[in-house]
Amino acid sequence: MTxxxxxxxxxxxxxxxxxxxxATKLFGERGFDQVSVAEIAEAANVSKMTVFNYFDSKExxxxxxxxxxxxxxxxxxxxxxxxxxxxxxxxxxxxxxVERRDPSVGMSDDAVALGLIRLIQQTPVLLTRAxxxxxxxxxxxxxxxxEEGEEPAIALVVASQLLGAHNALITENHRRxxxxxxxxxxxxxxxxxxxxxxxxxxxxxxxxxxRT
Numbered sequence: 342m343t344x345x346x347x348x349x350x351x352x353x354x355x356x357x358x359x360x361x362x363x364a365t366k367l368f369g370e371r372g373f374d375q376v377s378v379a380e381i382a383e384a385a386n387v388s389k390m391t392v393f394n395y396f397d398s399k400e401x402x403x404x405x406x407x408x409x410x411x412x413x414x415x416x417x418x419x420x421x422x423x424x425x426x427x428x429x430x431x432x433x434x435x436x437x438x439v440e441r442r443d444p445s446v447g448m449s450d451d452a453v454a455l456g457l458i459r460l461i462q463q464t465p466v467l468l469t470r471a472x473x474x475x476x477x478x479x480x481x482x483x484x485x486x487x488e489e490g491e492e493p494a495i496a497l498v499v500a501s502q503l504l505g506a507h508n509a510l511i512t513e514n515h516r517r518x519x520x521x522x523x524x525x526x527x528x529x530x531x532x533x534x535x536x537x538x539x540x541x542x543x544x545x546x547x548x549x550x551x552r553t
Contacts, residue, residue, distance in 0.1 A: 357395055357405070359385045364402055365456035373399065373464045400470055403457060407474055410445045414504060415481040419488075427486070431503055432539040435510065439531045442524045446507075447514030448531065450524045458515050479504055506538045 346354075363384040367376045378399060382389045396402040414431070421430035438446040444454045461467045479500055486496035513534065517527045 356387065360392060360395060360402060362453050365453050368460050369456045373460060373467065400467065403460065403467060404470055404474065406444065411474060411477050412481050414478055415485040418482065418485040428539055428543045431507065432535060435507065435535050436532055439528055447511040448524045450518055455518060458519060502542055506542055510535050510538060
């Protein structure tokens with residue numbers, strides 16, 4: 342990931358990673374609200390000002406890895422191949438991310454990634470921030486569909502269904518990882534479930550689960 346970068350850029354990335362790792366460890370031990378920025382700086386062997394040079398707040402530190410992906414869904418739609426549907430593009434991207442064991446789809450069993458998942462689930466202020474991330478992602482995807490000529494209300498319906506399926510799949514990955522399974526162990530099921538989920542979307546749900 343850092344190949345071809347200059348020394349300064351590599352050091353910046355290493356410092357960000359160290360801050361995130363040390364903060365996640367402290368948060369896991371004592372809780373998000375009980376850890377100060379000064380304590381994170383001390384654990385990472387940097388100054389408090391250095392932390393603020395990288396992150397505006399503790400919340401930003403936690404969500405920096407996630408918010409790098411806020412525009413992913415919209416980008417996937419805009420960059421899809423000729424003849425490729427929106428559903429097919431989202432399915433393809435998800436499968437590729439599973440293959441890479443990408444944290445953005447809940448496929449990393451790295452200790453820091455797992456620590457962040459637990460922390461967000463257990464901290465109300467972070468859950469609120471996570472919801473804001475989802476809304477931002479939804480807005481960007483909706484805008485991408487509107488750009489293609491879809492009327493806004495229907496664009497929002499489609500974007501909501503796509504992201505709903507996507508987030509449900511990620512939630513299941515998180516559940517299994519937090520239960521102690523490895524990313525390699527759940528990968529095949531992640532691909533299978535995604536296939537079924539996106540198949541349902543592709544068919545427009547139809548008469549699925551119609552009550553008799």
